[in-house]
Amino acid sequence: MLDSQDSSNPSWRSIWRSKSVSLDGDDILDALIKADGFDTGFGDYDTSGWRAMVKDAFERVSVTGPGSVLEIGCGSGAFLHEISSLSDCSIYGLDYSESLVSNAQKYLPSGIFKVSEAINIPFEDSSFDAIFSHAVFYYFPNYEYAVEVISKSFQKLKSGGFLCLLDLNDSSFQVDYHDFRRGQLSNPSDYDARYAGLDHLFFDKDLLVNDLLSIGFTNINFFDHKVKSYLNSRFRFNIVMQKS
Ligand SMILES: C[S@@+](CC[C@H](N)C(=O)[O-])C[C@H]1O[C@@H](n2cnc3c(N)ncnc32)[C@H](O)[C@@H]1O
Numbered sequence: 552m553l554d555s556q557d558s559s560n561p562s563w564r565s566i567w568r569s570k571s572v573s574l575d576g577d578d579i580l581d582a583l584i585k586a587d588g589f590d591t592g593f594g595d596y597d598t599s600g601w602r603a604m605v606k607d608a609f610e611r612v613s614v615t616g617p618g619s620v621l622e623i624g625c626g627s628g629a630f631l632h633e634i635s636s637l638s639d640c641s642i643y644g645l646d647y648s649e650s651l652v653s654n655a656q657k658y659l660p661s662g663i664f665k666v667s668e669a670i671n672i673p674f675e676d677s678s679f680d681a682i683f684s685h686a687v688f689y690y691f692p693n694y695e696y697a698v699e700v701i702s703k704s705f706q707k708l709k710s711g712g713f714l715c716l717l718d719l720n721d722s723s724f725q726v727d728y729h730d731f732r733r734g735q736l737s738n739p740s741d742y743d744a745r746y747a748g749l750d751h752l753f754f755d756k757d758l759l760v761n762d763l764l765s766i767g768f769t770n771i772n773f774f775d776h777k778v779k780s781y782l783n784s785r786f787r788f789n790i791v792m793q794k795s
Pocket of ligand 1: 647648668670691
């Protein structure tokens with residue numbers, strides 16, 4: 552069911568906000584991964600791949616000791632669930648989907664979660680050693696929104712803190728990406744109608760780096776996806792940077 556205000560015009564926001572979640576079964580991490588959408592056939596993760604992906608990302612941000620970690624667009628908390636098993640960090644998450652945030656809070660009770668648009672980072676009294684955002688930026692409405700989220704993240708980082716953006720669509724592969732997804736459907740000609748109005752945002756790496764430098768980030772590094780069997784890995788990139 553979609554938001555009444557959006558019902559004639561589905562948007563990613565209305566889809567994520569109305570996502571109903573079933574967390575049956577013993578394997579909570581597996582259920583959280585599925586709740587966060589990695590079970591659609593376009594880019595699935597199993598728990599061992601997921602653990603390897605999160606561990607790799609976490610090792611790229613040198614948070615030692617009991618630091619504080621925020622995820623922007625945390626969904627049901629699958630990413631943060633793993634961070635909490637890898638570290639003693641305080642965990643914070645925000646997402647605009649109330650149903651997903653309530654799962655995150657239920658299965659990671661020590662975390663602090665808020666329902667919020669990415670562009671309005673709450674947690675006024677906190678600053679972070681690391682901010683992550685995994686598989687979220689391609690849902691943003693436009694590039695300017697993404698840059699504003701990055702700029703707000705910069706303000707919320709401690710000096711020396713890291714921002715790590717994972718799984719961003721690379722504009723060099725925009726045509727290949729859609730061709731691949733179209734080919735995954737039993738009836739490829741359904742693709743354009745199915746995704747009408749549901750754009751995926753793409754990022755030009757050079758433009759992004761220029762904007763990151765203007766915001767004040769240093770030590771900007773791209774890195775490959777850890778799990779090559781994640782089908783989207785060939786069209787997307789990861790990037791980590793530091794607030795010096
Ligand atoms: C594919 S899921 C990824 C969830 C989580 N990061 C993970 O890796 O398991 C994308 C998430 O981004 C959230 N999202 C997308 N756009 C957002 C925005 N503008 N503000 C807040 N959350 C957003 C969705 O609600 C959804 O939970």
